[in-house]
Amino acid sequence: MPHKKAIHFGAGNIGRGFIGPLLVQSGYHVVFADVDAHIIDELNTKHSYQVHILDNASAAALDDGQEKKKQRRESVDSVSGVLTTHMDDVIKEFEDPAMQIVTTAVGPPVLAKIAPAIAQGLQGRRRAIGERGVLNVIACENMVNQTTLLKDLVMQHLPDDDRAWADAHVGWANCSVDRIVPPADGLDGSNNPLDVGVEDFYEWVVDERALKRDDDVHMPLAGMKLTQDLEGYIHRKLFTLNCGHAITAYLGYLKGYRTVDQAIRDPQIRDIVKGALEESGFALIRRHGFDEEEHREYIEKTLTRFENPNLKDDVNRVGRQPLRKLGREDRLLGPVYMAKEYQIPVSDLLRGIAAAFLYDIKDDPQSVELRQKIKDKGITKTVEEITGFEEGSPEHEIILKSYEELSKWRQPN
Numbered sequence: 001m002p003h004k005k006a007i008h009f010g011a012g013n014i015g016r017g018f019i020g021p022l023l024v025q026s027g028y029h030v031v032f033a034d035v036d037a038h039i040i041d042e043l044n045t046k047h048s049y050q051v052h053i054l055d056n057a058s059a060a061a062l063d064d065g066q067e068k069k070k071q072r073r074e075s076v077d078s079v080s081g082v083l084t085t086h087m088d089d090v091i092k093e094f095e096d097p098a099m100q101i102v103t104t105a106v107g108p109p110v111l112a113k114i115a116p117a118i119a120q121g122l123q124g125r126r127r128a129i130g131e132r133g134v135l136n137v138i139a140c141e142n143m144v145n146q147t148t149l150l151k152d153l154v155m156q157h158l159p160d161d162d163r164a165w166a167d168a169h170v171g172w173a174n175c176s177v178d179r180i181v182p183p184a185d186g187l188d189g190s191n192n193p194l195d196v197g198v199e200d201f202y203e204w205v206v207d208e209r210a211l212k213r214d215d216d217v218h219m220p221l222a223g224m225k226l227t228q229d230l231e232g233y234i235h236r237k238l239f240t241l242n243c244g245h246a247i248t249a250y251l252g253y254l255k256g257y258r259t260v261d262q263a264i265r266d267p268q269i270r271d272i273v274k275g276a277l278e279e280s281g282f283a284l285i286r287r288h289g290f291d292e293e294e295h296r297e298y299i300e301k302t303l304t305r306f307e308n309p310n311l312k313d314d315v316n317r318v319g320r321q322p323l324r325k326l327g328r329e330d331r332l333l334g335p336v337y338m339a340k341e342y343q344i345p346v347s348d349l350l351r352g353i354a355a356a357f358l359y360d361i362k363d364d365p366q367s368v369e370l371r372q373k374i375k376d377k378g379i380t381k382t383v384e385e386i387t388g389f390e391e392g393s394p395e396h397e398i399i400l401k402s403y404e405e406l407s408k409w410r411q412p413n
């Protein structure tokens, strides 16, 4: 077993399909921490799984009826698991001097739930190894400053002296994390429930200034890029990939498409998504000084990634938790507010936002809450409350008008 260890909270799609493999490639033994007893059992029995790289097949190849599946596989060995409900096991991992990195991919709302476990782990580590070594925490969730949020949540569970110790010995680095990893479902030739299917593309960019270093800690890890200017990377990814993804999912849902690739091939949907990404692009270029041609290519590449038919990415995975996605700093309203600073028109982004208000999925609690709010308060007040755009403002008017128009797209269930 490698002498270096990492603990990753969340043995789900991005954990097993992206962060775990990069840590293993960098020479770490990865301990996955999760609430799912089945996955933890499998990890402790098999200690190995495969990542299936589901290459993109071009639209032209599909039209020609050519072979669309082109898969490559990578083995991920040296993995094990602990249940987050078994705190003694979690603490023991933190006490190990070989433990150097803590990563998460549990979903933003779950950070508050794992914070007490990380706090207890840090206390155990302080008792066990004192001033020796450093630990770096990198939360890999789709949001701005996710690790800062996790740090604040963890610190709330620590007394002053442990906080001071954590400030000295723990690095808390925000990051941007990008790889489309849908739930694995019917992967060719796989009989291991740990196997996962991913796109070939990935990007993991970490705030270099926040990392703690010593002689044993070597950064960047394999596949990781370090930057002194993280905000630009986070905004570019969240306001392009995730923005376009969410709009494709909400419009796709309205037209009755099951997957993202089906939805983005619909010319009406593609026009709105492309328009929205151009609008957010103008704002990003103004804010971060990106090169116009490079950003145009980034948008094109993003749309090509959505077209990957081998991922079979369900619109309801991508649309999940619409209230989170309608957060003021998140992928839909974030670019609108940024564009507003530079008087950039945003009618397609606002259409995408209108579609989010029509998303109606019974087993998504945030969708149910949103629809209930609309029922109780009416769409006018709900849009005002969630978006911050007052009734009568141009943004509010476009959202309401689009809401009416797009409601006609809705397919009967």
Ligand SMILES: NC(=O)c1ccc[n+]([C@@H]2O[C@H](COP(=O)([O-])OP(=O)(O)OC[C@H]3O[C@@H](n4cnc5c(N)ncnc54)[C@H](O)[C@@H]3O)[C@@H](O)[C@H]2O)c1
Pocket: 009, 010, 011, 012, 013, 014, 015, 033, 034, 035, 036, 084, 105, 106, 107, 108, 110, 113, 114, 140, 141, 142, 177, 178, 179, 180, 181, 182
């Ligand atoms: N899948 C992607 O394409 C992708 C890409 C980039 C970033 N992300 C981000 O990664 C995060 C995870 O997404 P995902 O798609 O891997 O989700 P997922 O549902 O596949 O994985 C989440 C994992 O967290 C576990 N979990 C839930 N509650 C827990 C708890 N209290 N303690 C420990 N584990 C717990 C779940 O059992 C599950 O295994 C999200 O923030 C998402 O935005 C996802």
Ligand SMILES: O=P(O)(O)OC[C@@H](O)[C@@H](O)[C@H](O)[C@H](O)CO
Pocket: 142, 177, 178, 179, 180, 181, 241, 242, 245, 246, 317, 318, 319, 320, 321
């Ligand atoms: O994970 P969410 O719910 O924030 O967003 C859904 C998808 O857009 C997201 O998971 C992407 O697949 C991912 O961000 C690609 O890097």
